[in-house]
Amino acid sequence: MKFLSGLSVAAVAVEAHYTFPRLVVNGKQVEDRDWQVTRQTKNAQSKSGIENPSSGDIRCYSSSTAPQVATVPAGATVNYISTQQINHPGPTQYYLARVPAGSSAKTWDGSGNVWWKFASTMPYQDANKQLVWPAQNTYATHPAVIPAATPNGEYLLRVEQIALHMASQPNKAQFYLSCSQINITNGGNGNPGPTVALPGAYKSNDPGIQVNIYNIQPESYRAPGPALWQG
Numbered sequence: 001m002k003f004l005s006g007l008s009v010a011a012v013a014v015e016a017h018y019t020f021p022r023l024v025v026n027g028k029q030v031e032d033r034d035w036q037v038t039r040q041t042k043n044a045q046s047k048s049g050i051e052n053p054s055s056g057d058i059r060c061y062s063s064s065t066a067p068q069v070a071t072v073p074a075g076a077t078v079n080y081i082s083t084q085q086i087n088h089p090g091p092t093q094y095y096l097a098r099v100p101a102g103s104s105a106k107t108w109d110g111s112g113n114v115w116w117k118f119a120s121t122m123p124y125q126d127a128n129k130q131l132v133w134p135a136q137n138t139y140a141t142h143p144a145v146i147p148a149a150t151p152n153g154e155y156l157l158r159v160e161q162i163a164l165h166m167a168s169q170p171n172k173a174q175f176y177l178s179c180s181q182i183n184i185t186n187g188g189n190g191n192p193g194p195t196v197a198l199p200g201a202y203k204s205n206d207p208g209i210q211v212n213i214y215n216i217q218p219e220s221y222r223a224p225g226p227a228l229w230q231g
Contacts (some may be wrong), residue, residue: 016087017047020080020141020159020178021072022172029081030070037070038080038180039063047084049163049174053209053224057224059110060179069105070180073156074150074187079143080159080178087137088163088174089130089213091223094144094191095158098151101213105154105181115158115201116192117228119144123218131213131221147231149190155184162224168212169218171204194226201225 019041021034029036035044039062043049050057072078078094097114099105121142123131135142141159141223161178201224202209208224 014212016084017043017049018082018084018086018176019044019047020082020176022081023157023180024079024140025070025072026076026082030206035066037066037182038178039066041178046142049176051171051174053173053175053206055203056199058175058177058202059123059198060156061177062179065106065197066181067106069154069183071185072146072182073185074146074152075148075179077143077145078157080141082139082141085137085139086135086141086161088161088165089123089133089136090162090167090173091123091133091208091221092119092121092135092142092159092161092166093117093223093225094148094223095160095198096150097156097158099154099156104184105156108156110156110198113195113197115198116195117225117227118147118192118229120223120225122223123213123221124191125218131216131218146184147190147192147229149231150184150192151190152184152187154181156180157182164211164213167210168214170210173209175181188231190229190231192229192231194229196226
């Protein structure tokens with residue numbers, strides 16, 4: 001039996017992790033290089049996920065804000081390019097938080113009871129009766145549509161993919177996420193909600209975070225966070 005060297009193990013671990021440095025709108029990348037409208041995350045080099053959902057990093061995991069703001073029409077389809085293959089099983093979710101009047105998407109930190117969820121993926125069973133999620137084992141997150149009724153204005157757009165391969169153990173789910181600075185146009189008069197704070201919306205023992213995905217049926221999985229608002 002062959003054993004991996006310490007260096008090989010490290011390499012495999014890095015390859016199993018990922019970041020989401022580029023936003024895609026209606027099938028087109030809006031960033032010609034990494035971290036232009038998407039805030040650079042603290043794991044830009046390590047690619048490691050967050051394991052403590054009560055950490056302040058669960059909001060945006062950002063080490064800095066981004067220099068630009070992308071214009072995104074309401075009703076647009078959004079997703080993210082991944083630096084590595086998204087090979088860990090688990091849901092992909094999307095949130096928005098509207099920038100308060102007098103603040104800018106380039107500087108606002110997203111604090112407070114301001115985040116609402118508009119998309120979340122559900123699993124299905126493969127031929128081996130394993131749970132898999134849409135866009136798993138691809139190099140881009142599963143797309144979502146910004147609700148057409150979303151009011152105009154500047155927002156932080158947040159994507160997260162929750163890796164559940166070790167989530168039967170406490171604090172072993174891994175959160176991979178990014179936040180982008182966007183300006184929504186052609187919007188509506190909706191009243192998005194319910195809103196939550198990040199951190200605050202998740203607990204480490206939530207059934208969608210601490211879960212044995214190898215012993216449940218697809219329809220029984222419940223992703224963490226608030227109910228969806230779809231306009």
